[in-house]
Amino acid sequence: MFDLQSYLTEKRAVIDSALDRYLPPEERYPQELFRAVRYGVLQGGKRLRPTLTLAACEAVGGDAEVAMPTACAVEFIHAFSLIHDDLPALDNDDLRRGQPTTHKVFGEPIAILAGDVLLAYAFQTIAQFTRDASPSIVLEVSRRVAAATGAEGMVVGQVVDMISEGRQVDGKTMEFMHANKTGALLKVAVVSGGLLGGGTPEQVSALETYGEKIGLAFQIADDILDIVGDETKIGKPVGSDLEQRKSTYPGLYGLTRSRELARQASDGAVAALQPFDDRAEPLRSIARFIVERDS
């Protein structure tokens, strides 16, 4: 019987160690910058995205070490996005996972620049530390990660979220927003692992579907948690999204229907992995876990 909690704990430990190893040391000059860079990454987090990259790599029979630099790169991008999202000009958040945000600790100028460094460093990490993969695959991974971060992904979703604030949006806009804001990076985390693990085009395509579905499940579950969650568990004030009247799944469809939609997305993710053998068990478990978690 596969034990997801042990798996997540184990992966998180190797990922945390790799993040620490790849990041420039905090003694590097100028220390103000590199301390902020490391703070933004090493303050904790579930490491869901890099875990997905390693799990997808293993699901297609690859060696997780090949995907480790990309797994960390995706986490650097996630950390960069949190640092910039928290800035006064954007969400203006003082706390993140119960800790002061990067700009509260290091000031706004350093926070902006530390985010910039992390974004660039993600692409340096992919190109510099990946071993035993063909350069054309690594380049394709770099291209997809870049697209999912910027012009065809996360930042696009962030802007749609921003311009939608304070007004009710329709389901289609909300889906587009989430598919970009959180979905694109989750999806590319999965697909990159499949590519680096040597997956066939069919396997990579199945992983794309899996990635899309868990992205959706994750977002709906997040929206639900934001309403029914418990402040200490998620480390930020509950209901903050509702206060700012952001459009959410529960806001648009109600809690019951939202739970159904999350479950459907999770089931769809598991179904996409039907052709895979036991090595995809971690991915299947993660898809189920995403809609069951309470933090």
Place this chain on the structure above:
Amino acid sequence: MFDLQSYLTEKRAVIDSALDRYLPPEERYPQELFRAVRYGVLQGGKRLRPTLTLAACEAVGGDAEVAMPTACAVEFIHAFSLIHDDLPALDNDDLRRGQPTTHKVFGEPIAILAGDVLLAYAFQTIAQFTRDASPSIVLEVSRRVAAATGAEGMVVGQVVDMISEGRQVDGKTMEFMHANKTGALLKVAVVSGGLLGGGTPEQVSALETYGEKIGLAFQIADDILDIVGDETKIGKPVGSDLEQRKSTYPGLYGLTRSRELARQASDGAVAALQPFDDRAEPLRSIARFIVERDS
């Protein structure tokens, strides 16, 4: 006799056309974002960095088209850095090349995010649009551009500049600051062209030296222009760096000695190209031009 002005005009036209072609169209949703992205890039500029990439590619006998996506990527990174540098939390500039800065036109949140998109898009552009080069070379270029942008380059220099503001720094610190803040991207622009053009390791190494020297010459000349320049020509208030008491070459060494240092750097850049044939004439001319320009 080689005519640099015609060369620069011609390259600038093909670069402007390529920038326009590679960038997402401004009609793309959300338009607020893509209009800002394009504004940040297409508001003008001498296109010095991408011109260096193309010229270095041709200097080693390569086809400039192979280097065009990377040339544009370097310009995207330059544009991203200007957008973020101009932000209220950093230099707080309202004008850039005589035009309102991106955050003045589109607001601070969009300016931050448009900069982020451009940075990610640089790496997408290198990976997606480069043709007829080996993936391992393209990956090496991507790695070097990422390093020169962030953890081993531009942003590091920006932070050193920031923390040095208001106090006199020594020559060594100032050199480190400039080598990173402006030098690293200029150097990688040159070296990338050499790599993509199929240059030998010796040629690439000579181009590295050339890139370092013109970076230094460019910075000293910029510092001199900032003092003796003419407001309308450079499009920002003259002496603004001195007012903010940033350390400059003229501030540290005086105008006469600074002019000598700029000339030495320029001569060193030309000397590094000694093994190259006539195809390096544009690079030689650019090195001389950098210390002679008046804007």
